[in-house]
Amino acid sequence: MSMNELRQLLGQVSDLNAAEALMSWDQETQMPPAAAPVRGQQLATLAGLGHTMFTAPRLGELLDAAQPGSDADRRLVTVTRRDYERAGRLPTEFVEARTLAQSEAHHAWVAARSASDFQLFAPHLERMMDFARRTADLIGYQDHPYDALLDEYEPGMRAAEVRSVFADLRDRTLPLLRRITAAGDAADYTVLRRPFSAAAQREFSLKVAREAFGLLPDFARLDVSAHPFQINFSRNDLRITTRFDETYFPMSLFGTWHETGHAMYEHGVGAEWERTPLGRGASLGVHESQSRMFENLLARSRPFWQRYFPELAAVAPEVAQGQDAESMYRAVNRVRPDLIRVEADEVTYNFHIMLRFELELSLLEGTLQVRDLPEAWNARMQEFLGITPPDDAHGVLQDVHWSAGLIGYFPTYTLGNLLSVQLLDAARQDPAIEAEVQQAEYGLLREWLVTNVHQYGRSLTPVELTVQATGRPLSADSYVQYLEQKYTDIYRLD
């Protein structure tokens, strides 16, 4: 009986979390602006009730008394207990104070970015780092306080491992980047800025999201928001968002396919995990591997453009005029060191992440002071990418994460990039999948992803999942090989 009661209680917490998520989605996509202040209170109430319900002693009793009758029950109890113990280490007052400080820091960041003045944000970032240190102390760790933070987003991952993988990645891709930047243009990139109406971008990106990636209107919808995201309220209730720039179509196209990758992961999670803490992706890194696979490995591949260039030409003839599949393939794979992470290409992107990871470590250790952060940022940018931001808005203030207290989050982007190729390489060992991928057909690949990644939800750790699906732990090998092969060809580096 206690398994039933456990599932019932977890279902209620899940429903409460879903309501909070719906309120967030609505806030970003539908809500009239004057509703903002009360919506903030409503969100805080739901977050507080969810935390209270999930940390209540009753849940601990149910976990202790649980007699799992199946493997699924055992995994449910194990993972839920891990979450329960972690959540219980943070007192409600601490969580509330941190939430309040995050809200203030976020507002300060918006103002500081608008004024491009880091010092307006500095005191708030100091508070965020202080909360991060206290969070790490409350959670506990063996080697490094960063481990306690990273574990929230990438269970089981340690800072030392990230450091080692990142060093390998840097050493092996920096020379490639130097060769590419020396090679000159590989296409006419002005095609990316040809006028392309929002309605036509929407039509084309949704057609591909549906045909190629399986995103059906029966369980998903696309809306517009200032910052694109994916959120879902059950595995059959997926919401993705995008933004349209009518003179730079890659933003909405690849953005939509990126979020489609996240959505299809959530859609593939096994029904037995619905309304439990296991009913979502295994980690942010694994999640990112799915979004990056669709956005980059598939939608920025040559077979994809061979198949979909004619479709693009049908929807937007002016954009396609004088172009062909090959020129479009090269244009959307432009590599260029630039200032902004979210606009970075496959080669430079990870340097943006390494920079942030190293700075987070130094800040947390106290070897770097917050006030010296812009200088440290700019020095790293020069070292990695050979450029220096003209101001803080295009440098240290560009990302929302730190203002939201998200310390330890950034590495998951690069871990996801690495995993995306490692997974796709494993899947393509199957000749039938390989043959389809060469035709930009992804039906068998999507089945492989459901079977080997999606269905498990959080019942496997990212490490377990990676080894089981690819036969080895995560490394930079596949990704480096992918980049070298692809960009040696595009930029004719031989």
Next chain:
Amino acid sequence: MSMNELRQLLGQVSDLNAAEALMSWDQETQMPPAAAPVRGQQLATLAGLGHTMFTAPRLGELLDAAQPGSDADRRLVTVTRRDYERAGRLPTEFVEARTLAQSEAHHAWVAARSASDFQLFAPHLERMMDFARRTADLIGYQDHPYDALLDEYEPGMRAAEVRSVFADLRDRTLPLLRRITAAGDAADYTVLRRPFSAAAQREFSLKVAREAFGLLPDFARLDVSAHPFQINFSRNDLRITTRFDETYFPMSLFGTWHETGHAMYEHGVGAEWERTPLGRGASLGVHESQSRMFENLLARSRPFWQRYFPELAAVAPEVAQGQDAESMYRAVNRVRPDLIRVEADEVTYNFHIMLRFELELSLLEGTLQVRDLPEAWNARMQEFLGITPPDDAHGVLQDVHWSAGLIGYFPTYTLGNLLSVQLLDAARQDPAIEAEVQQAEYGLLREWLVTNVHQYGRSLTPVELTVQATGRPLSADSYVQYLEQKYTDIYRLD
């Protein structure tokens, strides 16, 4: 301190209710269809948590310990205690069982209506009537069990009063209806069926909703749903819905203005009642007075069409061709006995309500058996409107209310009609308001409504509010006079 804690707890319940309302709105307007089953569970969880929080002993203690420091505090304690005691009389198990039965009854009703076979629905209606009787017994009443049900929707109203007002209304409007139906057409009604695109209907109805009725996008939005409704999650977060028929534009136009009346009422509720049980309209009847005032008294008035006919002609020239303000005014005021309540005009509408009220009383008293309901329905239709439904779908099965367990709800529609004219007459005593209304300008009228109706929320009872705003209790007088004057003119009955 306990007033603070009381307000905090009520705020949390209000936030939970808002989340449930958002989930409902989303379900009707945005949600992908495959999400329905889980959404049902999410809604049930939020409803259950809300009920549990609102009926918890702690709220009773806070109400007992409250030391109101202001008139607002006193009203808050009084009304909340009334709600708390009423809610506490219904055991949670009873509420849950009733909710489940309602859900089953609703599905049965959908199937029965689709098959136009009342007997498919009959056993469920019997259960609904049984739940209604038990609800009345649990709540308690002095004169008639109907009073306990009606009180939920129209606090303080009794069945005997409704009976008396309705009898008066019937006696005084039935002769008018006979004279109108004998008079023949007053306009070319085919104009109402001219093609009018959904986009143009939306543009025109929103322009009027904004200019005439004050519905601004800053705090309100319009979406499409199968059945139009208004819902809100705070006074600055109003959602109205409509449906478009491109060959019958009155449906969306008057429907949108109707829901705008509901929305502007909620928008006008005083900020001091936000996130409390008093932060919404005083009753369903008072609410309906606001929606009917916009929909009928204003938007079906001659000055309105004198002002807005040219705007309609600009948006939809084909609809306006060969017409003028006067012909359009007469067309949208067609009176004709018909089968469907929601499509009824100002004269026949209330007979649809009287019929339902009388049948509800008889069912509750046991003088009418559920199985005999279609016969009783059809007999009343013949008596009041001289027509007989060809089948159950166009008769006894047309409304959703009984399937949702809403017994005692229907009378509020007619009470709202009566109150709408009584309020407008009172407002028009002010010569400045009268002068504006004659020009289809409603700024001063809207201010009057905020001052005399909206701002109080539920802090005044409907009876208090009616007497304070109009100088006398609700009666049929104003409404009857309004109908006689208006339709004597339109149908040239002199």
